[in-house]
Amino acid sequence: MTGLLLPVLSRAARILVCGFSLILALPVAAGLIETVPHIKESVVAVGTYQQTRSPPFRFLGTGFAVGNGRLIATNAHVIPDVVSEDQFEMLVVVLPGDEQTRGVRRVTRVAVDPERDLAVLRLDAGNSLPPLTLSGNGGAQEGQSIAFTGFPIGNALGMTPVTHRGIISALTPIGIPQGNARDLNPALVRRLAGGAFRVYQLDATAYPGNSGSPVFDPDSGEVLGVVNMVFVKTTKENILSSPSGISYAIPVKYLANLIEGLN
Missing domain, CATH: 2.40.10.10 (Trypsin-like serine proteases)
Structure with a gap:
């Protein structure tokens, strides 16, 4: 009788362990599910806009709102060295949203760190975006x-x-x-x-x-x-x-x- 019960108990234990592991994993997945929509509200596409060009928007990279929500962080190499303002070309970002609500906003370069390839842009007009919080704990750790x-x-x-x-x-x-x-x-x-x-x-x-x-x-x-x-x-x-x-x-x-x- 004991020999018959052991496999049953072993199987039940395995099911319990698997179920417990799944429960432990759920908060991690749920955390990202809840976080992503907030992140997307602050992420923009960086590029240049020229109305006479086809297509008018030239995509160059990604940026995100920081500080007071009017500042956009990105890489320095994303920003073109020259913008042909005499040909009505502008440095812009595409705002978050779907195809119906998405807009284009002009930006100005306000700070560059060439040694670390970072740049900050400023929205020229309109409402600010929800800024992302920068971690202040001294940096990420391996395995994080x-x-x-x-x-x-x-x-x-x-x-x-x-x-x-x-x-x-x-x-x-x-x-x-x-x-x-x-x-x-x-x-x-x-x-x-x-x-x-x-x-x-x-x-x-x-x-x-x-x-x-x-x-x-x-x-x-x-x-x-x-x-x-x-x-x-x-x-x-x-x-x-x-x-x-x-x-x-x-x-x-x-x-x-x-x-x-x-x-």
């Missing part, structure tokens, strides 16, 4: 769960914000000294000379267009970093003949320093 929202391949897939999830897989140097001089490039030399710093390596795939996306805590929505696709790879992966596919982010403390005093 993260998510980021942006416009992967926005030119092809459209202005629908997309969320990806992963973890912080490593805190890694922005540039690594090379043993051979031929492996050095100007960007890496400048980075090492200006003071190397650590970036987040992400166990999540970011795509062209995700540059400037907020990396956030799935439960609290606090911003931990800013996705960077171009700047990091030119130094971190300078000896590779083709990109690795690894995604990186700039820690949010550098953005906090950049927006300090802006309004």
Whole structure:
């Protein structure tokens, strides 16, 4: 009799454990489900607008509202060096919303940190956006769960914000000294000379267009970093003949320093 009961009890125990594990997993999923709609209210597409061009809007990357809600954080490389104002071209952002409510707002560049590839824009007019909260706990830790929202391949897939999830897989140097001089490039030399710093390596795939996306805590929505696709790879992966596919982010403390005093 005892021999017959053991398999039954064992199976029941397995079911109980599986059910308990599922219960433990639910709050994590529910946290992201509740957080994403709030994040999307603050995420914008960054680009230029020229009415005589087809299409008028040229998508360049992702940004998100910070500070007083009139400031937009993004990567410096997302912002074009020249905007042809004499040809009525404008630097703009596409506001959150569906195709019926989505609008285009002109922005002005107000701060740039070229050493960390960060930039801040200001909405020229109209209402502010809900600003995202920047994490003030000193940075993310390895193994920490993260998510980021942006416009992967926005030119092809459209202005629908997309969320990806992963973890912080490593805190890694922005540039690594090379043993051979031929492996050095100007960007890496400048980075090492200006003071190397650590970036987040992400166990999540970011795509062209995700540059400037907020990396956030799935439960609290606090911003931990800013996705960077171009700047990091030119130094971190300078000896590779083709990109690795690894995604990186700039820690949010550098953005906090950049927006300090802006309004």
